Amino acid sequence: xxxxxxxxxxxxxxxxxxxxxxxxxxxxxxxxxxxxxxxxxxxxxxxxxxxxxxxxxxxxxxxxxxxxxxxxxxxxxxxxxxxxxxxxxxxxxxxxxxxxxxxxxxxxxxxxxxxxxxxxxxxxxxxxxxxxxxxxxxxxxxxxxxxxxxxxxxxxxxxxxxxxxxxxxxxxxxxxxxxxxxxxxxxxxxx
Amino acid sequence: xxxxxxxxxxxxxxxxxxxxxxxxxxxxxxxxxxxxxxxxxxxxxxxxxxxxxxxxxxxxxxxxxxxxxxxxxxxxxxxxxxxxxxxxxxxxxxxxxxxxxxxxxxxxxxxxxxxxxxxxxxxxxxxxxxxxxxxxxxxxxxxxxxxxxxxxxxxxxxxxxxxxxxxxxxxxxxxxxxxxxxxxxxxxxxxxxxxxxxxxxxxxxxxxxxxxxxxxxxxxxxxxxxxxxxxxxxxxxxxxxxxxxxxxxxxxxxxxxxxxxxxxxxxxxxxxxxxxxxxxxxxxxxxxxxxxxxxxxxxxxxxxxxxxxxxxxxxxxxxxxxxxxxxxxxxxxxxxxxxxxxxxxxxxxxxxxxxxxxxxxxxxxxxxxxxxxxxxxxxxxxxxxxxxxxxxxxxxxxxxxxxxxxxxxxxxxxxxxxxxxxxxxxxxxxxxxxxxxx
Numbered sequence: 001x002x003x004x005x006x007x008x009x010x011x012x013x014x015x016x017x018x019x020x021x022x023x024x025x026x027x028x029x030x031x032x033x034x035x036x037x038x039x040x041x042x043x044x045x046x047x048x049x050x051x052x053x054x055x056x057x058x059x060x061x062x063x064x065x066x067x068x069x070x071x072x073x074x075x076x077x078x079x080x081x082x083x084x085x086x087x088x089x090x091x092x093x094x095x096x097x098x099x100x101x102x103x104x105x106x107x108x109x110x111x112x113x114x115x116x117x118x119x120x121x122x123x124x125x126x127x128x129x130x131x132x133x134x135x136x137x138x139x140x141x142x143x144x145x146x147x148x149x150x151x152x153x154x155x156x157x158x159x160x161x162x163x164x165x166x167x168x169x170x171x172x173x174x175x176x177x178x179x180x181x182x183x184x185x186x187x188x189x190x191x
Numbered sequence: 192x193x194x195x196x197x198x199x200x201x202x203x204x205x206x207x208x209x210x211x212x213x214x215x216x217x218x219x220x221x222x223x224x225x226x227x228x229x230x231x232x233x234x235x236x237x238x239x240x241x242x243x244x245x246x247x248x249x250x251x252x253x254x255x256x257x258x259x260x261x262x263x264x265x266x267x268x269x270x271x272x273x274x275x276x277x278x279x280x281x282x283x284x285x286x287x288x289x290x291x292x293x294x295x296x297x298x299x300x301x302x303x304x305x306x307x308x309x310x311x312x313x314x315x316x317x318x319x320x321x322x323x324x325x326x327x328x329x330x331x332x333x334x335x336x337x338x339x340x341x342x343x344x345x346x347x348x349x350x351x352x353x354x355x356x357x358x359x360x361x362x363x364x365x366x367x368x369x370x371x372x373x374x375x376x377x378x379x380x381x382x383x384x385x386x387x388x389x390x391x392x393x394x395x396x397x398x399x400x401x402x403x404x405x406x407x408x409x410x411x412x413x414x415x416x417x418x419x420x421x422x423x424x425x426x427x428x429x430x431x432x433x434x435x436x437x438x439x440x441x442x443x444x445x446x447x448x449x450x451x452x453x454x455x456x457x458x459x460x461x462x463x464x465x466x467x468x469x470x471x472x473x474x475x476x477x478x479x480x481x482x483x484x485x486x487x488x489x490x491x492x493x494x495x496x497x498x499x500x501x502x503x504x505x506x507x508x509x510x511x512x513x514x515x516x517x518x519x520x521x522x523x524x525x526x527x528x529x530x531x532x533x534x535x536x537x538x539x540x541x542x543x544x545x546x547x548x549x550x551x552x553x554x555x556x557x558x559x560x561x562x563x564x565x566x567x568x569x570x571x572x573x574x575x576x577x578x579x580x581x582x583x584x585x586x587x588x589x590x591x592x593x594x595x596x597x598x599x600x601x602x603x604x605x606x607x608x609x610x611x612x613x614x615x616x617x618x619x620x621x622x623x624x625x626x627x628x629x
Contacts, residue, residue: 010469013472020263020468027439027443068256069252070251073247076476079471079475079476079479082476083473083477089476089477090215090534091209091212091213093212096210096211096212111211111212111213111217118217125239125242125246126246128243129242129244132243151247158246
């Protein structure tokens, strides 16, 4: 069971990574296009070849910023499950270290359930946001794609995050009940 | 309770949550949610309605998308062997001096910092390269780990820097100008650490061994090998200042550039690419969840008028601006021992920034904002190397199990002292920070 959830979280992280790379490539291609477009428009080089190239549509990628923003929302939500599964969130632990072990386990269980509740609320409200964007038919400025598409991508990640966090809360509950450590802490997140 | 009281009570509530080991982003999220609910007479509807677009809005923020790109870039730079190349070059030129291998580690950290926006990534990657060399030439364990932990902070002091991006967004300042302003203080930090090392090896003569000189031909060859670092740095930072592209686009260019270098050097395989994604994913998710929680909490706080009231109160008390600044910086130094830098910035800047902005330092508001940003950046980074919970110390000590933590703690105090001296100099002479600005 743990393997399945970890696998799911990893797959999401890799999908997010692939999206991030695609966004990086789009952004760079757009810079190249924009720069070439500017150069080709200089009178000095505006010969036949330049006109021909401009005719091909060399220029910045239309709506690159919109794509970046929508894609980034998916990327970040897709990254969240892994942090949830691997205890990747920043916290301050020097004041709890002196508590008895059992108290620590119970405390951790409560925190994990609050976390799961928060993530479920976030996913549900994101779905509400999606519904209202779909109703209003709002589209992006340049590419005119419906704004709810971006929300849909984000919702996929948010849903997996919520599911994974409920599983983790379950694991911490089992730990608190049995007093055994099922999952060892991993190294703190890198930032 | 009045709104102001609710706002004030949220501080101790938040602190209790954080000290109970609630993840910091979650603690701020919960405090914000409960706070907004209380402001609306106990109805959670407003808070829930806010959430419909809040998470999507924070995660699709154009400026914030710099963060995952810089993190990926730092990882690619490591895969491309750039940390190795930098250390080799620095070691060739500095290694034979007294404490020279440690100085070389600092130099290499500074170089790596110019293409990496994160302290922990810099500390981790340079440790992997430099720790074996330091131990080989007889450098004491605690001294080696302390030098690397301090060197790691250069990752964020020398632009590009993730923390400065967050500061810029919170205070609505120009990211490019902040990067520019961080440059001289970053170099000063590296020079300060090198001086610290030379003092340390004189006070503790047994702590460092001797390394033979490297012939000049080899030194120049090693120096030439770091050209990719220079190309990426000039392309990213030059492009941003030259107005060729936005900071976000610069981060994309840097990530692509270091990715290509890693690929050409054979460091980028499907396995390492997947690993880059998971490392970037964990770090990014942590940062963005804190950003989301902080956005929620700060929205609540602004509604209670606490930041405005606090800054009004400070101004009417007639404290001297320098006193207030000193208190704030000392606060950061103390809290930095407990909390990570990003959480501290997100938690405190919305409260302290209005206070500092309301004071008269005899400079333009923009200059005050930039100068204050650099000072805060430095003091929160000191927190990464101060016991008991300096994250850099943990990361490096985890790589060198043979050195007891207490040895690292002892040696790192020299570097903390060097940081404090630098902060005092920068507070007394704002011109050093503002020198490069147009």
